[in-house]
Amino acid sequence: MGTTTTAAGRRPFGKGKGLRQSLATLAASVMLATSAQAAVPPTEEVNTTGLAVTDDTVQVGILHSITGTMAISEIGSVQAEKLAIKQINESGGVLGRQIEFIQEDGASDWPTFAEKTRKLLRQDDVAAIFGCWTSASRKAVLPVMEQYNGMLYYPTFYEGLEQSPNVIYTGQEATQQILAGIDWAVKEKGAKSFYLLGSDYIWPRTSNKIARKHIDKLGLKVVGEEYYPLGHTQFNSVINKIKLKKPDVIFASVVGGSNVAFYKQMKAAGVDFTEEDPLLLTISVTEDEIRGIGGENVEGIYASMKYFQSLDNPNNKDFVAAFKEAYGDDMVIGDVTQAAYLGPWLWKFAVEKAGSFDIDKIREVFAGIEFDKAPEGYVRIHENHHLWSKTRIGRAKTDGQYDVVYETQELMEPDPFPEGYQ
Amino acid sequence: MFDGYTTSELMSIFAMQGFAGLSLFSVFVLMALGLAIIFGQMGVINMAHGEFMILGAYTTYLTSGFFQSYLPSLFGGYFFIAMILAFLICAALGALIEWLMIRHLYHRPLDTLLATWGLSLIMQQAYRSIFGAREVGVDLPDWMMGAFQVTDLVELPINGLFVMIIALSIALGVYLLMYRSTWGKKVRAVVQNRPMAEAVGINSAGVDRMTFALGCGIAGIAGAAFTMIGSTGPSSGQAYIVDTFLVVVFGGAQSLIGTIVSAFGISQAQSTMEFFLSGSMAKVLTLLVVVGILMLRPEGLMALKVRR
């Protein structure tokens, strides 16, 4: 698989053989922090491609926006990645080597991301890069990653339609979030009609396309589809349209500052989300966003994602405690932050499974790498470099947290090129 | 798109849509008034206008926090205090900026544009350092949320009404100040003939500073009002820049009435198009129409025809 690096070869990584089978065949390869404590293997064995690995350290890169408009969103990811690195170091590092990170600022500017990637790969020879947030930055970085054969661990839920041998996608691709969310609304809430609303760029548009196809398949109706420019702050007209169309569900993928305006204006227009008429299902409002919107404005909306801070499992309790200890009690943790936390861990497991830092060697062992201490519960890397993960539905409370009201029985298979949804 | 609706339903929707247009109108008026004063009366382009608005919004945020912690019983009324504070703080900063920067740049309007852009970058980063990069949530008293039920179907958002009332009162206040007060006469005298105004004993430097401060103060009130409907974050102010400038320029720079007329025209056009088209295309079309009209009629809607 690792050799299929051409663009044409991306798609046929193959669809998984189904959940059960994969579980059975791959469970055996799990190993957690046990083998790593063995004698530290010599550097020339584990690093044949000149990465920045010494006998006791290994360098990785963290590449997010610290400045500019995206800094708001990306800071959580930086914190999570640093936390994971710290924890890995405390537990003995990777192949006996302590992780050192080089942090670069993408400055919310896509060429800067590409430049910094080039710097990290060419000058610093980092063994892995944890970074990027927007699709645009990932798209800018991608050719560089492929050219210098780096490995990017990308945390954001995104639109799919991509499968690079040089990226591990630790967030969900669109179908994982959307299909489960819509199925839930239809089954549990009896939804029949949907109004699709998003900011005007690729992720909402692709997501709504998938949603629309899925709704069509279920024989239900989409009564409206609407996009507003990024940063738009006046939603009165669309609110009126929604009132006119009376959908059962508003399916919202509005992002950034627009979010704040949208929910405040919905509330002011007399829409009480707790009445669920219409029900609002979002794929873009994490706990992070609620802080800006204000919990009282979103009480009663539902979000469909893989992680909520309130998830009740021991992994998550430890994670939340560690995160708050590191960064303060008032921190909130959203879906992407958790996904960013997975990156360093998944890289560590892959390195240790491959017994090498070489990118080509770890690429061969990715499929099936598991992380059962993941805050979200359990994840596993699919052959297509995305993660198997569960999707949850949360209901927002005034305190800015979600109550998890539903989770999928089984792991959702990642399907970045969903047939029948394009 | 109107199949299957009763007439009364349609009427209600149109009523609410008309109201949506009006609240967009009041948002535009609030945004543009401060700028119109500064630009129209002084010829200064204040690119940091959006950041002054956000300063007002942060003031509201802090005031709300203060009331919640120390005077919870008075929380319902904190918003009025916040608006006054927002005005004072923004006006004070405006006066300072005028003294430090703007006064050296009169008659170089393009340079004020660049300098205030620099100021806006600094203010944004200052917000980021002080309040964090994330948007802050401003808590509002309960009475401000929710809607005013007119008929079964027609609901008017209270905060929309509130913004409208603020916009109209400030517009009226500015009108009285500029056209009915001694101070306003002085301002207009300085605008029309600075040397002559100085010769008759008007302290033109003082008038400039007050005018700039007033414009910034109004931006602060606008920012306070916008916490009800928009986001409060370090770079939220940028979202308003293009719209605000277009409203002012479209109205004809030296005419306050023009600013209001243009705010009305643009808001109605945009809100109507938004209803019938998708949001993005409505925005593009509105901007295109405004730019197109400005190309045909560069002096704006209401400019006086004067000897040039």
Added chain:
Amino acid sequence: MNAAKTTSKDFLLAVEGLTVSFDGFKAVDDLSFYLDPKEIRVIIGPNGAGKTTVLDLICGKTKATSGSIKFAGKELTRLKEHQIVHSGVGRKFQTPSVFEDLTVFENLEVSYPQGHSVMGALAFKRDAAVIEAVEAVADTIFLSDALDQPAALLSHGQKQWLEIGMLLIQKPDLLMLDEPVAGMSVAERQKTAELLRRITKDHTVLVIEHDMQFVGDIADRVTVMHQGKVLSEGSIEHVKSDPKVIEVYLGH
């Protein structure tokens, strides 16, 4: 210069029924007057009489509300400013407006009537003819010695002369001067009068001036304007003794 005398009455400039209003205020109201070739005409009148506006209208700076301006048979009201200049009308402003960053030589060179289109200006070369013309004009305007000086360093009076020189080098048929001696010393004033006399040998000149002494020195005929209209017209003696003029100047 060889003014094309094609108008029916052989006037170089025929202004008829000219009106312009600003928001209802008529700055120039149904004004008519005629200039013969080679004539020196001075327009006088109290402040706000509309004198400068008349010049603005002729040179196209202000567009007339109604009326016609015929110059050498051409209707000027429909032309753009630069076309009016090309048809032979030069205009000096009240405050000296020369290019302060450029030298005197360059100021005159820029005004040289060649290379006025974009491409022309790109291809323009300073050849012998240009230098000759510039030097000739510089001589006329008493600035031969200052050719290499930046215009910013000239005295107020010299700037006025330079601006007149910039018109002269265009070889216009009609020169319009707005208060050419305002703010000048007595000596400069005399020199300017001498300059104007030199110029008028082969130009038609329309001057706005307040200084009656100076007006008497140069004018062939005088037009007195008041509230946008012609109050009186004729020789200097004639208008001085016109009771209407006396009323306007002394009456209140």
Added chain:
Amino acid sequence: MKSSSPLKWFASREGLYYLALALLLVVILPLALDPFRLNMVGKYLTYAFVAIGLVMCWGKAGILSLGQGVFFGLGGYCMAMFLKLEASTPEATAIQSTPGIPDFMDWNQLTALPWFWEPFHSLSFTLIAIIAVPVILAFVIGFAMFTRRVGGVYFAIITQAIAAILTILIIGQQGYTGGVNGITDLKTLAGWDIRTDAAKTTLYFVCVGMLFLCLFAARFVQNRKLGRILVAMNAQENRVRFSGYDVAAFKIFVFCLAAAFAGIGGALFTLIVGFMSPSFIGIVASIEMVIFCALGGRLSILGAVYGALLVNAAKSGFSESFPELWPFAMGALFIGVVLAFPNGLAGLYQSYVMPLEERLFKRKPKTEAAAPAPQKPVEKKDEGRDYDPMLDQYSPEKS
């Protein structure tokens, strides 16, 4: 004004400035920097094209455009469309439902190449379009505005609005434009892989070469009568008009010239960076371009190059070591360049370095005559457009 031989010109003060820049860009930087840093310098230089245009347009003629990013972007998109089509061969895109069209079109359910993409299969068309598209748009805007005497602040605001419109449009029409992600994953130019180090170094030198072509073009315009008219127009628009010039035509010309430079810069940017996206078109990007020009000295075309290099290098440097300080520094730069040193680097050079030079190398009498005019009262209303080192070109030699 006219040097009889190129050799003589190179020995002149101005010639030495150009030689120094050439030395820096062609010899010193390539030797001192690794290919990675050199590529970054190449990227900075593409902004210098815009800055040179702004010197002509804003510095000389007083027309401040806050929408230069539009022209930069259009040039860049033209190039990117060509490269994207070349990268989207039916073989390379075999997995798409419609092979042979760019990937983002396929994701947006387009089943055929839109008509306006078709001509970009041709390299020669693309090369023409890189200049023609920005120039045509500039002409339309310029014609509409300048013939109606719209200038100054109004022009600035309207160009800014145009930048906003184009950004929203490109982001909204993602099926045709690639949306917010832009046009990415560009690989080869007429079969030549632009991603290798060797290619990037070559592109750097191409960029430097083009930059000098544009510098010479700008210098040519500046030193002809046209250049003087532009400056004159800025200070005394009416006097120029009543000297018989069609002021609007000159403004349109210089605006189009600036657009052409920006378009070339944008195309080179796409080649050097490897993609194009709407974020280089928008308001923020466009205003930043003005500061490159202002820092260099708004009247100096050479200064523009240094301005673009320095601001961008500082940006990279700051954001590597003190990311949170960068906006403060940038803001201070805007204010400082306006309040404290309106003539930018060129002005500082003129006032501090040149006198030193004068003392060190006793100037020969001939050049002394051409030395800058005696100090003028700087406090005047002037916007500080006096001392550009290049201006001494204007001194008449009266051959």
